[in-house]
Amino acid sequence: MVVSASPAPDAATLLPADEPTRYIADDRQALDAARQVANAAAPNAMLRDRQRQYPLQELALFSQLGLGGISVPRQYGGPGLSFATLAEVFRLISAVDPALGQIPQNHFGLIQLLRDAASESQKQRIFNAVLTGQRIGNGGPEKNSKHTLEMHTRLQPTTDGLRLNGDKFYSTGALFAHLVAVKALDERQQPVLTLIPSPATGLEIVDDWSGIGQRTTASGTVRLRDVKVDPANVISLLPLAEKPTIQGAVSQLIQAAIDAGIAQGALDEAAQFIREHSRPWVDAGVDRNADDPYILADVGRLSIELSAANALLRRAALTLDEVDRRPVTAESAAAASIAVAEAKVLTTEVALLTSEKLFEWSGSRATLAEHGLDRHWRNARTHTLHDPVRWKYHAIGDYYLNGHFPARHSWI
Numbered sequence: 001m002v003v004s005a006s007p008a009p010d011a012a013t014l015l016p017a018d019e020p021t022r023y024i025a026d027d028r029q030a031l032d033a034a035r036q037v038a039n040a041a042a043p044n045a046m047l048r049d050r051q052r053q054y055p056l057q058e059l060a061l062f063s064q065l066g067l068g069g070i071s072v073p074r075q076y077g078g079p080g081l082s083f084a085t086l087a088e089v090f091r092l093i094s095a096v097d098p099a100l101g102q103i104p105q106n107h108f109g110l111i112q113l114l115r116d117a118a119s120e121s122q123k124q125r126i127f128n129a130v131l132t133g134q135r136i137g138n139g140g141p142e143k144n145s146k147h148t149l150e151m152h153t154r155l156q157p158t159t160d161g162l163r164l165n166g167d168k169f170y171s172t173g174a175l176f177a178h179l180v181a182v183k184a185l186d187e188r189q190q191p192v193l194t195l196i197p198s199p200a201t202g203l204e205i206v207d208d209w210s211g212i213g214q215r216t217t218a219s220g221t222v223r224l225r226d227v228k229v230d231p232a233n234v235i236s237l238l239p240l241a242e243k244p245t246i247q248g249a250v251s252q253l254i255q256a257a258i259d260a261g262i263a264q265g266a267l268d269e270a271a272q273f274i275r276e277h278s279r280p281w282v283d284a285g286v287d288r289n290a291d292d293p294y295i296l297a298d299v300g301r302l303s304i305e306l307s308a309a310n311a312l313l314r315r316a317a318l319t320l321d322e323v324d325r326r327p328v329t330a331e332s333a334a335a336a337s338i339a340v341a342e343a344k345v346l347t348t349e350v351a352l353l354t355s356e357k358l359f360e361w362s363g364s365r366a367t368l369a370e371h372g373l374d375r376h377w378r379n380a381r382t383h384t385l386h387d388p389v390r391w392k393y394h395a396i397g398d399y400y401l402n403g404h405f406p407a408r409h410s411w412i
Contacts, residue, residue, distance in 0.1 A: 021133035022066040027085040033065040034089040038096040045097040046372035049379075052215050055100040059176055062093075068104060069131040071111045076127040083250065083324070084317040087257040091313070094261025095268070098379045099216040101258045106138035106173050109251040109410065110181050113193065116245045118235050125232075126195070129178070137177025137198070139222040140170035149409065153184040155192055155229060162229040164194055164202075168222040174198070174205050175218035182224065183237070191237040194229050202227040213375070213382030241408070244333035246323055248410040252340045253316055255386055259347035260313050262383065263306050263354045266376035270358035271299065273373065278362045295361050302354050309346035316343040334405035337412055341392040348389050351380040387411040 024030050041058040048055055062068065071086060072078020086108065094101030111130065114123060130136070141148045153166025164184060174180050180196045180203065196203055206221035240247065278289040286292055319339040323332045355377035359366050366373050395406040406412045 019064050021064055021131070024066040024070050025079050027081055030067065030070050030081055030085050030089055033067050034092040036065065037062050037067070038093050041093065041097045041100050046375065048097070049215055049375045050372060054216050054218065055097060058097070058100050059103060062104065063133045063135060068107060068133065068135060071108050072127045072130055073115065076123055077131055078127060082317070083253060083320040084314060087253055087313055087317045090254050090257035091261040091264070094258040095264040098258050098262045098383060099214050101261055102214055102217045102383065103173050103176060104135065105254050105258065107136045108254055110136045110138070112247045112250040116247055117193070117237060117240055122232070122235060134178040135173065135176060136179045136181055137173035137175070138171055139168040139174055139180050139182035140172065140219070142167065143169035148411065151183060151185055151191070153182065153224065155184040155186045155194060155234065157187060162231060162234065164224045164227040164229050166224050170219050171222040172217050172219040174222050175207060180222065182222065193235040193237055195233040196227055196229065200227055211382050213378030244328050244330045244408070246320055246328055246333055246336050248408060248412060249320060249336040249340045251410040252344055252412070253320060256313055256316070256340065256344040256347045259351040259380065259384055260309055262376060262380045263309065263347065263351040266351070266355040266358055267302065267306060269373065269376065270354070270361055273362045273366060273371070277365060298357060298361065302350065302357060305346070305350045306354065309343065309350045312343035312346050316340040330405060334399065337406045338396055338399050341396055341406070341412060345389050345392050348384045351384060355380040
C-alpha cells in the first residue's frame with residue numbers, strides 16, 4: 001500500500017512489459033547508458049524539483065537499459081563491472097539530477113551486502129531478478145531511535161509464519177522498488193535483513209519525504225504491520241560483524257559520486273548563467289561578468305578543487321577494485337574505507353562551496369525562482385548530511401597517526 005502526496009508509481013509499471021531489460025556487458029556500454037539517462041533527464045530536471053515530480057520515465061530508462069545489473073558478479077550471470085565504472089555512472093547522472101542518482105543508491109549498496117551475507121541460493125535468485133530489471137529499495141533506518149544503528153523493528157515467529165513489525169524512515173527507493181529491504185532484530189535479538197516483495201499486505205510506503213533538497217527521492221516512511229516474510233528472504237547480518245568487508249566503503253563511494261555530480265552540475269550551470277544572464281559589477285571595468293578577474297580566479301580555484309575531488313573519487317574506486325580482487329582482510333578493508341573517506345571529504349566540500357558560490361558569482365538575478373539555481377545548494381546540503389565530514393577527518397587522522405582502523409559500518 002502506498003500513501004502518497006503525489007501520483008504514486010507502481011514499480012511493476014515502471015518497466016514496460018514489451019521492452020526487456022538489456023544486458024550491459026562492459027564499461028563502455030555502462031557509461032554510454034548512463035549518458036543516455038542523463039541526457040533524457042536533463043530537460044525537465046529543474047521542473048521536477050520545483051513541482052516535486054518523480055523521475056519515473058528516467059528511472060524506467062535506467063532499469064530498461066540494464067544499469068541496475070552492472071554490479072551483479074559474473075558467477076551469477078552479471079557483468080561484474082568495476083567500482084570505477086559504478087562511481088562514474090552515478091557521477092554522470094547526478095550532475096544532471098542527483099535525486100535520480102540517489103534513488104538507486106541503496107540498490108547497489110544492497111547488492112554488495114548480499115554478496116557478503118546472502119546464501120548461494122539467495123544470491124542466485126535475487127541477482128537473477130535484478131538482471132531482469134527489478135529494483136531493490138531501502139526500508140531505511142529509524143527516525144526516532146537513539147542513533148542510526150539502533151533498531152526497534154522486529155521479525156518474530158508466529159503460528160502463521162514469520163511476521164515483521166516496525167517503522168522506517170529515509171527509505172530511499174522503496175516507493176519505486178520491486179523488493180523492499182528491511183533490517184530488523186529476530187527473536188534472538190540478532191540483526192537480519194528481510195526482503196519484502198512490493199506490494200505486500202501490511203507493507204505501507206508513505207510518501208512523506210519533505211526535505212528541502214533531493215526532493216524527488218521519496219525518502220520517506222515505511223510502515224510494517226504483521227508483514228508476512230518468506231524464510232527464504234531472511235538473511236543473517238551477524239557474519240558482517242564478524243568479518244571485514246568493503247560493503248560500507250562501496251556505499252560511501254556511491255555517496256561521494258553523487259556529491260561530485262552535484263558539484264559538477266552546479267559549476268556547469270553557474271558558468272552558463274555567468275556568461276549568458278549576469279552582468280558585471282560596476283567597479284570591475286569589464287563588459288562581461290565572465291571577464292571579472294575575481295570571478296575568473298574563483299572559478300579557476302573551484303575547478304581545480306573539483307578536479308582533485310574527482311581524482312580522489314577515481315583513486316578510491318580503483319582501491320576498491322584492487323581490494324575486491326582477493327580475500328578482504330581487516331587491513332585492506334580499512335585502507336579502502338580511508339581512501340573513500342578522503343574522496344568523500346573533498347566531494348562534500350566542493351559540492352557545498354560551488355553550489356553557494358554560484359550566487360555570489362551570478363548576482364541577485366540568480367536568486368529568481370524561475371532559474372532554479374537554488375536546487376544545487378539544497379541538493380548538496382541535503383545529500384551531504386548522510387554522514388558528517390568532521391568524523392571522516394577524525395577517522396583519517398586516527399588511521400594515519402595512530403594506525404587505528406575505522407568503524408565497520410556504512411557511514412565512514
